[in-house]
Amino acid sequence: MTRQEPVLEVEDLRTHFFTRGGVAKAVDGVSFTLNRGEILGLVGESGSGKSVTGMSILGLIDPPGRIVGGAVRYRGEDLVKAGEKRLRQLRGNRIAMIFQDPMMTLNPVLSVETQMVETVLAHDKVSRQQARERAREALVRVGIPSPDERLAAYPHQFSGGMRQRVAIAIALLHQPDVIIADEPTTALDVTIQAQILFEVQKLCRETGTALVWITHDLAVVSGLADRIAVMYAGRVVETGTTVEVIDGARHPYTHGLLGSVPSRNRRGEPLSQIPGMTPSLLNLPEGCAFRPRCQRATEICLAVPPLSDGGHGWRCFHPEGAAA
Amino acid sequence: MLVFLIRRLAQSAIVIAVMSVLVFAGIFAIGNPIDVLISPEADEIERAAAIARLGLDRPMHEQFLSFAGNALSGDLGTSFVHGVPAIGLVLERFPATLELALLAMIIAVVIGIPLGIWAGLKPDSAAGRIIMAGSILGFSLPTFWVGMLLIMAFAVSLGWLPASGRGATVDVFGVPFSFLTLNGLKHMFLPALNLALFKVSLVIRLARAGTREVALQDYVRFARAKGLSPARIVGVHILKNIMIPVVTVLGLEFGSVIAFSVVTESVFAWPGMGKLLIDSILLLDRPVVVAYLLVTVLLFIVINLVVDLLYSLLDPRIRLGGAKA
Numbered sequence: 217m218t219r220q221e222p223v224l225e226v227e228d229l230r231t232h233f234f235t236r237g238g239v240a241k242a243v244d245g246v247s248f249t250l251n252r253g254e255i256l257g258l259v260g261e262s263g264s265g266k267s268v269t270g271m272s273i274l275g276l277i278d279p280p281g282r283i284v285g286g287a288v289r290y291r292g293e294d295l296v297k298a299g300e301k302r303l304r305q306l307r308g309n310r311i312a313m314i315f316q317d318p319m320m321t322l323n324p325v326l327s328v329e330t331q332m333v334e335t336v337l338a339h340d341k342v343s344r345q346q347a348r349e350r351a352r353e354a355l356v357r358v359g360i361p362s363p364d365e366r367l368a369a370y371p372h373q374f375s376g377g378m379r380q381r382v383a384i385a386i387a388l389l390h391q392p393d394v395i396i397a398d399e400p401t402t403a404l405d406v407t408i409q410a411q412i413l414f415e416v417q418k419l420c421r422e423t424g425t426a427l428v429w430i431t432h433d434l435a436v437v438s439g440l441a442d443r444i445a446v447m448y449a450g451r452v453v454e455t456g457t458t459v460e461v462i463d464g465a466r467h468p469y470t471h472g473l474l475g476s477v478p479s480r481n482r483r484g485e486p487l488s489q490i491p492g493m494t495p496s497l498l499n500l501p502e503g504c505a506f507r508p509r510c511q512r513a514t515e516i517c518l519a520v521p522p523l524s525d526g527g528h529g530w531r532c533f534h535p536e537g538a539a540a
Numbered sequence: 541m542l543v544f545l546i547r548r549l550a551q552s553a554i555v556i557a558v559m560s561v562l563v564f565a566g567i568f569a570i571g572n573p574i575d576v577l578i579s580p581e582a583d584e585i586e587r588a589a590a591i592a593r594l595g596l597d598r599p600m601h602e603q604f605l606s607f608a609g610n611a612l613s614g615d616l617g618t619s620f621v622h623g624v625p626a627i628g629l630v631l632e633r634f635p636a637t638l639e640l641a642l643l644a645m646i647i648a649v650v651i652g653i654p655l656g657i658w659a660g661l662k663p664d665s666a667a668g669r670i671i672m673a674g675s676i677l678g679f680s681l682p683t684f685w686v687g688m689l690l691i692m693a694f695a696v697s698l699g700w701l702p703a704s705g706r707g708a709t710v711d712v713f714g715v716p717f718s719f720l721t722l723n724g725l726k727h728m729f730l731p732a733l734n735l736a737l738f739k740v741s742l743v744i745r746l747a748r749a750g751t752r753e754v755a756l757q758d759y760v761r762f763a764r765a766k767g768l769s770p771a772r773i774v775g776v777h778i779l780k781n782i783m784i785p786v787v788t789v790l791g792l793e794f795g796s797v798i799a800f801s802v803v804t805e806s807v808f809a810w811p812g813m814g815k816l817l818i819d820s821i822l823l824l825d826r827p828v829v830v831a832y833l834l835v836t837v838l839l840f841i842v843i844n845l846v847v848d849l850l851y852s853l854l855d856p857r858i859r860l861g862g863a864k865a
């Protein structure tokens with residue numbers, strides 16, 4: 217699996233927000249590697265820093281936020297140090313992004329054609345006609361019927377699922393190496409969600425595009441991702457292949473998340489909950505951020521646990537499955 | 541679309557009918573034109589003759605009915621003072637006011653929108669704060685005072701621009717316009733700037749508020765994630781979204797600039813409709829005042845129609861008439 221050269225490497229990424237209330241460490245030392253054509257599920261609750269991680273990769277963090285440390289290497293080139301011009305060349309071209317709410321990501325006053333053609337023209341010197349043809353093909357690829365009519369239409373004439381397909385088509389226009397998908401199916405109903413998941417997976421496999429799928433839903437990524445990274449309060453607390461993380465979760469937080477997903481094997485039993493709430497990023501507990509909610513926590517947890525080595529790593533002094 | 545236009549025309553006809561009643565009744569409430577028009581030395585017989593000639597001896601409803609009947613055939617009465625058709629007097633002055641108002645609106649848009657967008661994109665920057673402070677001045681300073689300052693600065697001290705009048709005009713289809721000659725443009729510039737000042741401030745505020753809202757939207761973020769240039773994001777994605785409130789207010793303001801540019805026209809001795817209105821009110825020249833107000837009503841109706849049509853161009857979600865929802 218790791219024989220391939222990684223297309224995207226995130227190393228010790230730190231993105232902090234300098235607000236009036238203090239410094240919010242939204243992303244605080246996130247590392248992961250993405251190989252060509254690989255699907256990584258980035259899982260976490262609201263406020264765990266998963267979306268900020270995605271934005272940081274493309275350099276789309278607005279003040280008061282700032283990347284304060286670490287590296288984002290695209291084919292070896294550090295994007296944190298890259299200038300705005302270089303980033304703009306890569307955005308939408310080599311690294312594309314899909315956002316959560318399809319109702320909001322397309323500009324309501326511009327036609328789909330305008331929004332697709334401008335994306336083509338932003339990176340390739342082709343004629344308008346050629347750009348339009350490519351936009352048409354992209355719509356066909358994501359399964360939108362009568363693409364010619366649809367190109368002339370405006371976003372409000374599409375359903376939510378269709379809009380997300382358009383957004384995916386836009387992301388695919390330049391056959392990028394990486395797509396960062398920030399909860400793209402959360403706002404859709406379940407059947408549409410399943411269709412989109414299936415198609416995105418298929419398209420990525422066909423084109424060899426690597427995918428970072430950001431979600432709060434472990435059930436979604438377990439069927440989709442090759443590898444999973446679980447985030448909590450700005451840090452990756454557990455990472456490994458999907459099988460390792462889902463079937464052999466070591467971090468108590470991952471364990472808690474898995475316990476809160478309904479499953480056929482535990483029919484009738486109440487779902488378990490993780491006690492407490494996600495801590496405020498302005499006021500993180502010392503050491504392991506999960507400590508106040510963790511039943512296994514001891515004195516030693518006042519220090520930040522290191523990510524254990526190996527393909528399957530976790531940040532915990534008292535991992536599940538080990539003698540407490 | 542056709543349904544929309546027909547419905548709109550019917551509404552407009554009602555508005556004009558109601559307005560004509562109001563205007564006619566209102567004008568009766570102020571003063572007696574006879575006192576102003578007839579010399580104090582005239583005897584009773586001359587007075588009675590003059591009153592009968594002007595039709596002022598008849599009861600009000602009779603006067604209105606004959607006025608309304610004539611109005612339908614385009615005759616809004618004859619000026620008491622000038623003895624020529626009132627509508628002709630108003631329309632003669634109309635081009636001067638129209639071109640002045642148009643130039644003022646162009647200045648407001650060309651200056652106001654870029655500054656407003658800038659202030660909206662960088663609300664905390666020094667430039668953003670200066671623009672907003674400046675717009676407060678534009679709102680608060682009285683027009684006549686600014687007009688006099690402009691004359692003092694550019695006409696008297698610097699001597700760059702003329703202080704009054706229309707300058708050279710060129711006839712287009714028999715209508716004189718100033719904007720086609722350099723001299724005319726010079727004459728127009730100061731009064732137009734004076735008129736525009738308030739509108740610039742208004743446009744700045746609207747554009748800034750819109751930009752601040754739109755810049756945070758996901759579709760702007762998505763546009764950035766697509767790798768678009770900042771010029772395209774601001775010039776297309778943001779601009780088109782903030783234009784609806786701007787167009788609405790500009791439409792209303794355009795009407796009011798044409799109808800009520802009285803102060804500026806007085807300060808700069810611009811021979812437009814505003815000045816005619818003031819003179820006519822002072823002389824109680826009823827037909828001219830009535831004609832003026834009706835032209836103004838018509839103007840507002842036309843502007844509102846144009847604004848509605850512009851909406852549907854700017855925002856595809858707006859379908860005129862709502863028939864195909």
